[in-house]
Amino acid sequence: MKYPTIFLRTALLFCVAAVTILSACSDDDKEPIATGSTKYVLVTMSDRANSNKPGYISAFNEIPSGNISNITATSLGGFGMGGWRTYENWIFKMFDVDAYSKAIERIAVSETGVVTVDNSILPDQSTFGSGNFVIVNETQGFYWDAASPLAIQKFNPTTLQNTGSINLASAVNERGTDEEAILFRAIGQKFLAVKNGKLFTNITYAKTNGGQKGFFDDFYEDVYIAVIDIATETYESTTVIEDTGSIAYINENEMYDFDTNGDLYVVCQGRSALGTKSKIARIRANSTAVDQGWELNFTDYNETDKGKFVGVFAKDGKLILVVNTEELTGGAAGNINTADIWKFYSVDVATKVFTEITGIPAGTNPGAAKAVVEIDGKILLRGSTNTEATNGYYELNGTVATQLFNVTAGGSVSGFYKITLP
């Protein structure tokens, strides 16, 4: 009888050892994060050498602190991670995770923090700006589809279904119909905003009809914005931002913001990708016309006009901006994207005085990322440098910023947002 006993003991020992070894082999890092109804969501762009902008989105139960990784077992990895647009508890990307297609793609976060793709609209892919969108409420939104460049598409943001379109050819054709040098016309390609029941949308008059059409190829030196009444879906008027160019851009960074009082501030990048005549215009809360009595010119910051604005955050009569501290240069050795020359300033709307924000180093061009977000009542600044190990979000108090967390794996930060799960 000893033999079976020894055998059983040996077998039992073997099982215990096996379970122990197998348990030890499991990777704790890959365990899903704990559940919770509020998630702080972070996106990073992992490869600057890939124009498809690969990267990761991860969800955290609280605002992270210290050094963190943005690549976990529950992260969503994919393309188009240069930034995002948000509405209430929704996060949208304008380039899909799967293949960097132009899209309106909603991201979902589960209770356990697993990030996935929820749903999407795929517009025409031929032209940059296709899929530029704005949301009015949970059932109403507008976007531009290059398949119908002279119309604005309607969609239901909940179902992400197209619900029709508004033909605005007449608004576009109010000018320039005899200009042979205008090769491409569109409405809503770069700027869509909603305020007080009105839809504001830029009109493109472009000198090229190739791959870059609509970008840094303005025929006119003024920027035209059409105003549409949302309730009646009718075109009302066109207002003008004078002597500038290149309103906003194609990426997730809308390049406009509403102040606490409802005033709308809109960025124009200027005559070229390197700036000149860049300015921020204003449409007052109770108006549908550009406030011709106020504008913030890049020359208000630097008289040489060798740069541009690339975004705006407005609150309580203050604008927070990032501006280039050195003359912009393009090309292989250019500084526009890779050099740490973009610095934060707080600008008083009334006085147009620029006040440097300290505590955060000058970093790289935020591009599609929003440089400033407000979460839990805190104003957070994106701090990401190319030459220093600075890569995270900073909390702004007055004009002093303090780092909240630093991302060590996953790439440069390109968005941070808080959502509450249903």
Next chain:
Amino acid sequence: MEIILRVLAQNNTCPVLLHSCKSRLHPGRYLSFLTIIIGISLGPGAQAQPANGLALSGVVYDLQNNPVSDVTIILTSGSGKKSAQTNLRGEFSFSSLAAGSYELLTSHINYQSHAQVVEITSGKATELTIRLTETVQQLDDIVITGKTQTQEVKEQMIRAVVVDTKVAEVQPATLTELMNRTAGVRIRQSGGLGSSSEVSINGFQGRAVRYFKDGIPLDYLGDGYSIATVPLNALERVEIYKGVLPVSLGADALGGAVNMVSKKTTGVAADASYEIASFNTHRLSARGSYAPKNDRWFVGAEAFYNYSDNDYIANVRLGNNVSKDLRMFHNGFESYYAEAFAGIQNRAWADELRISLAAYAIEREQQHPAMMTFPYGKIMGKQRSVIPTLRYKKSAFNKKLHFDQFLVLNTIVRNRIDTAGGSYDWYGNFTRVSGRVGESSQPANSTVNFHHFISRSNIRYHVNDNNELELNVVHMQVKRVGSDPLGPRFLNTTIDVLSVPAYYEKQVVSAGWTLRLFSERLTNNIIGKYYRFGSRGTDAWDAAGANLEDEIVHTGNSFGIGDAIKFQLNDVSSVRVSVEYANRLPEQDELFGNGIWVVPNFKLKPETSLNVNAGYRLAKENITLETNGFYRKTKKLILLIPTQPPFAHYVNLDNVNGYGLETDVMLHNLFRFFTLSGNFTWQSLRMADIDRPQEKWKNETRLRNTPYFFANLGLSANFPKVFFQHDQLKPYIHYNFVREFYMDNIPREMEPDGFLGLFGTAGINKLNLVPNQHLISAGFTYQPLGSHYTFGFEIKNITDSDLYDYYRIQRAGRSFHLKISYQL
């Protein structure tokens, strides 16, 4: 003789072979090729001509079409037996034979025995052409021309894998499939027949790998003669070099090269094949050549044609998280290639003077952009060229000095047409869009001419039995000029960016010394290389009208060195080590951009790589084994990165360190009839030396879009006398496995836990992952009645598995292929 003349006559008169692609793809054209094949195979020339007496004669060649001397030929009939030996020309003959059936058997120490039954018929003289396979088939080494095969095997030192296309030429297989079954080699092919392909050799890919035809850089042939289009019948073999390249392949390859060796002209030869397959695929090839017995001149021609709709089913995304299996509808490919050549040889002033005139044309439908994101329905790419070449070979000083000169001057015309003025959906429905010119973001109706001039000179001097010197000089010039009424213009001008010429030239000078010691048991080859490139053109990025006439000139140069050593341990095994510091020069488009999205960067430097290879090889009668390890440290990889949006430019960016192991085993004569082959490649290629703070975490992560483990298993058999006394059936089955790999860098701790990453799955979201892939294909070839015909049938991807390329582009599912071959 009649056979060859008949083939040539048809080639010269047939409009199909030299037909340029002026219209949309047209599948019916293959019928003319079929006519050729039938003509070859059924015409009166297909049979040996009557002669007086009962005699048997023939010629024995190796797989390189070199005549093999000293082969013992044994002819047996009942109890009677006769024997003969081949002479220096590989010829043998028997006379005074009685009519009847004989069994012929060959014997030679370095070649596999060959047996066949020969019918001697009254009133006919029987002539045979026999090709012998070297003892080792799958793995072989560089061939040094001018030596006998026995010497070549002894003198091997620079490692090359030889894909023996002759063995598989009657199978309905493609060259890319054959190469994919080779250890250490993967082909990235983005779709069906004719889709763009590139070779990955030990992780080197893209422009780090250079391509050659008969030792000449392939640039001048565009896509007309590539691994994606060339039929197996056109090739003698394909040599794949890993690490050090021989001096004769003077190129700025970083660590890999592919040399396609075309069939040589010896005596009388003719072959043709036709393959029909799923997706309306048709492939035809025909080749014939003639050289008289005195070998004083030769003449020949070859042609091939490829057509496929490539309308396989793919799972495409329709939006709103809806995807569906739909048939591709604008994915076709058609290509023609024809070449006629003639020359004189074995003269006092020339060993060989060969003149060739080739022409090709390609039409390719573009179904989607680089990734399968959305469909195109009309975008076309075209390419054509007429290519005259000259090659001269001469040896002197009692064949101690060998000189080899190649010249080519041609123009490749490339067209891109994107003028549909609307968009397509995946169902093939077209929607016109007002104001839209094309379908893609860059409409085009371009014609771009690439004027090529290549000169390659090779001098080899055999100092004595122990020493040999070699010098190779490659000079290459390219001029690009074109037009596109829909294309980009220089800033603030109406001047077409393509209308301003851009020039590029490069020289690669290689010198080598081969040393043999200890009765040639030890061989060493040391190689030095000098690289120079120059480019001039206009900066399409900064130019603003006034600067257009100011050409920018940019030049650079660098040096490289390599050494390969081999030691023969005994008669059946050897070890080999090679080390190389290699350079890859920046190309013209990398320096000047493409005038559209890619902007110039004149500060590019050559990529460099330190490559070390070490291997062991065993070649016995029934087993061949080769195992090889490698290490590489590659610096300043030239990558395309975004600059000022929406533009991008090439920069020297990343470093990659890596090592790997590959092993290839082949067991011959298993249970008499079977051959079992298998290989695996495991490689760890990882990012290194990244000092950019945001990307430091990528150090030690795997090189993206690159498989790190793949393996092959194959079983083939050779059954004689299956249905008839003299037939031959060769069934085969191949299994290919590619381990999951990643489309982005993932932290090392997220990689699969299993041994060497071979088990489990990465702890990342699946969107970044290309899953494990299994491909099983099987088929057979059947040669009835010892005839000149062979029939091949194959089912590829039997299990209809999901297959992807390196960027997750979906590849074809199950397909059926039938091929008929004729060989004189």
